[in-house]
Amino acid sequence: MPGHLLxxxxxxxxxFVLAVxxxxxxITARHTIPTRTPEATLAEAAAWFAAQGGVAALGIGxxxxxELDRxxxxxxxxxxxxxxxxxxxDLAGALGRALGGVPVGFDTDVNAAALAEYAQSDARGGSLAYLTIGTGIGGGLVLDGRxxxxIAHPEIGHIYPRRHPDDAGFAGNCPVHGDCLEGLASGPAIIARWGASLSELLQDHAAHAIIADYIAxxxxxxxxxxxxxxxVIGGGVAQTPGLIARVAQRAAELDAGYLPGGTRHTIRAPRLGLDSGxxxxxxLAAEAAAGA
Structure with a gap:
């Protein structure tokens, strides 16, 4: 039977990070399980929620x-x-049925994180973007609070930045686009050309300025x-000491004082740390429960 928790x-x-x-x-309880096959992973997730007494609604990022088109x-x-x-x-459908037909809210992981960060912000202009820089690069957008x-959802990691002059020899490692943002600045892209993660490289290594430039x-x-x-910039690469400050400085240089808003534009780490998603x-679960 559905419980009273989200x-x-x-x-x-x-x-998969699970919480109620x-x-x-x-959050009163949380649990992490490895992503295996869909059958094994969803069964383990459903069993954990059942062990908490069930839920009244489920949200998935x-x-x-x-597919987000209702x-x-x-x-x-x-x-x-x-x-x-x-x-x-069928992620939302399978889990909703396994949990007794509860209402389900569904969005991308980065849109979910963007919503949470937006709720914690002072909401300048009603807008916020959330970037995750890690194994891949993704981005979520909240405009006017939504x-x-x-036609789909934003794929910010697959825009094409201008190549940094000191990075001309790297073809990029996105299997689809080569040198899109993800192909140049994700964790695997960094390791592919420098043999180490960004946080493992010395602070005066050229990689720090190159990656900051792409993200900026x-x-x-x-x-x-x-x-x-x-x-807001999250993800494993973003935890590199000094990276977000480098990105903010480089973004201001790129703008050169042109954009309306100027110094009011903010680039920052997540307020919620690792809990944004x-x-x-x-x-999303609360919204689904309210609309049921």
Whole structure:
């Protein structure tokens, strides 16, 4: 039977973070499981929620690509993902049924994180972008207090930055686009050309300025194209000491004082630390419960 708690899942390609609580800002239990096959992973997730007494609603922030069009028969599915075995997985439907037909809220993992960070911010202009820089690069957008859904969802990691002059010899490692942002600035891209993670390289290594430049270009693009007031940067690469400060400085140099808003544009680490994604998933659950 459904319980009185909200349930949240931050569904990643490596792990699923599970949580329950009476409200998004009050997590009373959490658990992490490895991402294996869909059958094994979803069964283990459902069993954990059942062991908590069930949930009244579930929110899922998922790796993608995913289908977010409520009119589509594949709403709530992971679509054609490079994650082996997960293409065309009915993530929201399968878990909703396993948990007794509870209402389910569903979005990308980065949109969920963006929602949570937006709720914690002073919401300049009602807008915020969340970037995760890690194994891949993804981005979520909140405009006028709502996550952005268009013909699909934003794929900010696959924009093409200008090449840094000291990085001309690297072809990029995105299997689809080569030298898109993800192909140049993700964790695997850093290791592919320098043999170590960014945090392992000395602070005077050229990699720090190169990666900061690429991420700063993305931030400037977000400030200029969708007029967000704040870009929040999370993920493993973003935890490199000094990186976010380098990005903010370089983004200001790229802007050269042109954009309306000027110094009001903010680039920062997540206010919620590592909890942005799971908090956002619980917010999706609360919204689903309210609409049931």
């Amino acid at each position: 349930g949240g899942i931050e569904a990643g390609g490596t792990k 609580g009476p409200a998004p800002d009050c 998922s790796f993608g690509p995913v 009119a589509s028969p594949q709403w709530g599915f992971i679509t054609a993902t490079p994650k082996a075995g997960w293409s065309h997985c 996550p952005v859904h268009g 270009q993305c931030c400037h693009t977000l400030f200029a194209s969708v007029a967000v007031g704040e870009v 799971i908090t956002g998933a619980l917010m």
